[in-house]
Amino acid sequence: MLADVPRLARRIEHARTRPAPAAEWARIAEAIERSVSRRAARGAAKPHVTYPPELPVSRGADDIAAAIRAHPVVIVCGETGSGKTTQLPKICLAAGRGERGQIGHTQPRRIAARTVAARIAHELGTAVGNAVGYKVRFTDHTHPDAYIKLMTDGILLAETQRDRALAAYDTIIVDEAHERSLNIDFLLGYLRQLLERRPDLKLIITSATLDAERFARHFAVDDKPAPVIEVSGRLFPVDARYRPLATDETDDEEELEEAIVSAVEELWREGPGDILVFLPGEREIRETGERLRRALTRRPYAAAVEIVPLYARLSVAEQQRIFAPSSGRRLVLATNVAETSLTVPGIRYVVDPGLARIKRYSLRNKTTLLQIEKISQSAANQRAGRCGRVADGVCVRLYSEEDFTARPRYTDPEILRSSLAAVILRMAALDLSTPEEFPFVEPPSSRAIADGYQLLQELDAVDESRALTPRGRELAKLPLDPRIGRILQAARERDCVVEALVIASALAVPDPRERPLERAQAADQAHLKFRDERSDFLSLIALWQFFADALAEKLSHRKIVERCRAQFVSYLRLREWRDVHDQLTTELSEAGWQWNPRLPDKIDARRYAAIHQALLAGLLSNIGSKAEDGAYDGARGIRFHLHPGSGIARKAPKWVLAAELTETTRLYARCAAAIEPEWIEAIAGDGVTRDYFDAHWESKRGEVVASERVKLYGLTLVARRPVSYGAIDPAAARDVFVREALVAGDPTIKAPFLERNRRLIAEIAELEHKARRQDVLVDDDTIAAFYAERTPPDVSTRAAFERWRAQAEARDPNLLLLTRE
Structure with missing residues (x-):
């Protein structure tokens, strides 16, 4: 077995270098034999493979298997519905793979990993978790002897940290590579390097677009591209109909919803079959669903309509509704999770508004732009490909054909916008x-x-x-964005890990609070229960405590869900929040972290400061200072506004910290808190810039004092603060001391030489006056040069001067005395 190779290789090397006794070599031989026997047993017990004849990929199964045997990398380009996702692992089994290691099969989304695993297991006549398993965040249904393992690409990347050679696998399938997520692109680069060390490894990459040639060139061997096998997908023709909106404004939600209702009614009259509507996000699904329900209640077929939402955050049971038989006709409202990751059965019609919510990172502003954008041509074709499976299909595009042809051919890879x-x-x-x-x-x-x-x-x-750095190496082990991980590290140093864990896990999942448009006021009122006018982060802790209290009451599942609904919070997201929290708690505990797991009853000023200083350590770029117009000046010249839903928006403190700066209609700070500028300065450390001006002798303090201005990312944290200038610029401070203390003759410096020098200067001035001459007495610059020549460069305070003078005059009593010459 491949998984045994590294361990056995180490044992053999160790035995050779000792050298080992015969008994040790015998034990090594037994271990090798066990590994060989296990491989033989796996080969003999492999499930019998058959292919559904109706799937296009089934017709090319033998050709694909031959290519897999002959090449280290194979690219399979197949349209949506070709069956490549479910049949490729079985083709690999038939080609002799899966015997020395597992067939790893990655999916971009958890929902797809679960459903594909269930489908393959069903076709192989086995239960999920036996021959076929899946592993997603928080869930691992994979037996050690499984042949096929479905997982998200993020899970496979996480496994590289403890198994850099991915020795558990003899074959890896990267599905939906055309999505070009950050994980997929990184994984493809990692696998290309790994193939040089693992010639036994087979890699199959699937793409639903004609961009497969790019992958083929990327995995070229001796300038020869990897083979590309194309598989037909669409079984029936699809009629693309263009129904552009009256205006080209993508943010006119009402016009768009009306157009969707019209398109649905048009397609309903076309004939039997379910309708799939693509929408940018969960909120649009919810609001469009309500509008469709109201519009269709007037129709005679209203009772036959079943509106089914589909997005990645739905529970498994809710996601499975799309695969269950329906007594009527279904309207499936889906995000782009249904573009390629899932095949929704029974779809004959598609409504495509041509929009998706795309996240882009601004390199200039260091902010995230989350905007609804027009999809690419390839994405539009993917959507159209979702109909035409069971009969001739119709795709209604709510934009013009000219608009379609003007769009970019492919979607920008995530790595270029993150x-x-x-x-x-x-x-x-x-x-x-x-x-x-x-x-x-x-x-x-x-x-x-x-x-x-x-x-x-x-x-x-x-x-x-x-x-x-050591801190960075620890950060890399945490399954979190590095900024969130840094918050936890800073919380450990400030003894507030229990709060930071709640906040960090909350920032890793969508906000559980819901605000349906038609009940926005009621939702806002319900959410007041959690509001903290100092900090939205503390509101998260209040929400966490609400759910913890509900669970502690041992209520039934139904009653807990009802209690959550009454407060307009999502039970599903609260549950996911706790799952992330549990995972982080386990990982930190295993890493040796220790903390008091009990949340305090009250967060006082000292603890508030500790929590928010820890937050600053990870979110330092997300600070802002309130300007006169009520907006906030942010880091590096940006301007933002507090989100209207923020609990601190009404009081709008002078300085704020935000979990995220997201641009929609304008740049908003989401999840914000009041902070103090001195906290920022302390956390930023050497990152701040310090300017010094107005250096002067301060007789009362007996030292040279300058005004200090402190800035970070262009924001002024301290406009003017007196500081001892001698520690900052000793030479410049000595010059000021000489001119403003010695030359000016500061009376607080009780030194005989000053009195004698003052008398001498007065005598010479009197002579000048009597002789009516102005060239007898030297100017202040000459006197300053006289003192500077004799005074050490690091002397700029009264105390330091007196210490030096006592020793210097003991050697030369006349050292500081001016003479008539």
Whole structure:
């Protein structure tokens, strides 16, 4: 078995270098025999493979299997519905794979990993978790002897930290590679390097677009691209109908919803079959669903309509509704999870508004833009491909044909529109090549790489030479965005880990609070229960406590869900929040962290400061200072507003910290809190800039004092603060001391030489007056030069001067005396 190879190789090497006795070699031989026997047993027990004849990929199964045997990498390009996702693992089994290790099969989303595993297991006549398993966040249904393991691409990447050679697998299938997520692109680069060390490993990449040639070139061997096998997908023709809106404004939700209702009614009259409507997000699904219900209640067929939502955050049971038989006709309202990751059965009609919610990272502003954008041509074709499976299909596009042809051919890869900090941190932890040298399918810009390193330096995860720090190595082990991980590290130093864990896990999941448009006022009123006017982060802790109290009462599942609904919070997201919290708690405990797990009854000023200083350590770029117009000046010249739903929006403190700055209609700070500028200065450390001005002698303090101005990212934290100038610029401070204390003859300096020098200067001035001459007495510059020549460069305070003078005049009593010459 491949998984045994590294361990056996180490034992053999150790036995050779000792040298080992015969008994040890016998034990090694037994271990090898057991591994060989296990492989033979796996080969004999493999499930019998058959292919559904109706799927296009089944007709090419033999050709694909032959290509897998002959090449290390095979690209399978198949339209949606070709069956490649469910049949490729079975083709690999038939080609002799899965005997020395598992067939790893990655999916971009958890929902797809679960449903695909269930489908393959059903076709192989086995239960999920036996021959076929799946592993997603919080759930592992995989037997050690499983042949096929479905998982998200993030899970496979996480496994590289403890198994860098991925020795558990003899075959890896990266499905839906055309989605070009950050994980997929990093995984493809990692696998390309791994293949050089693992010639036994087979890699199959699937793409639902014609962009497969890019992957083929990426995995070329001796300048020969990897083979591409194309599989037909669509079984019936699809009629694309263009129904553009009256205006081209993507943010006119009412017009769009009306157009969707009209398209649904048009398609309903076309004939039998379910309708799939694509929408940008959960809120749009909920609001469009309500509008459809109201519109269709007037129709005679209203009783036959079943409106089914589909998005990644739904519970497993709710997701399974789309696969269950329906007594009527279904209207499936879905995000782009239904574009490629899932095949929704029975769909004959598609309504495509041509929009998706896309997240983009701004390198200039260091902020996230979350905007509804037009999808690419390839994404639009994916959507159209969802009908035409069971009969001739119809796709109604709510935009013009000219608009379609003007759109970009492919969607921008996520790596070109994301912060690279997390990728760079993972690469450094795995001791991979630099980002500039790493074999990305599409290399990111040098500016994006520099931005990623800049954030990691801000988090103290890498040093100035870009090497990983001890803090960074610990950060890389946490299954979190590095900024959130840094918050936990700072919380450990400030003894507030229990609160930071609640907040960190909350920031890793969508906000559980719901605000349906038609009941917005009631939702706002219900959410007041959790509001903290000092900090939205503390509101999260109040919400956490609400759910913890409900669970502690041992209520039935139904009653807990009802209690959550009454407060307009999602039970599902609260549950996911607790799952993330449990995972983090386990990982930190296993890493040796210790903390008091009980939340305090009250968060006083001292604890408030500790919590928010810890938050600042990870979110330092998300600070803002209120301007006169009520907006906030943010880091590096940006301006933002507190989100209207923020609990601190009414009081609007002078300084705020936000979990996220997101641009929708304007740049908003989401989840914000009041902070103090001195906290920012303390956390930023050497990151702040300090300017000094107005250096002067302060007789009362007996030292040279300057005004200090402190800035961070262009924001003034301290406008003017007196500081001792001698410790900052000793030479300049000595010059000020000489001119303003010695030359000016400060009376607080009780030194005989000053009195004698003052008398001498007065006598010479009197002579000048009597002789009516102005060239007898030297000017202040000459006197200053006289003192500066004799006074050490580090003397700028009265106390230091007196100490030096006592010793200097003991050697030369006339050292500081002016003479008539």
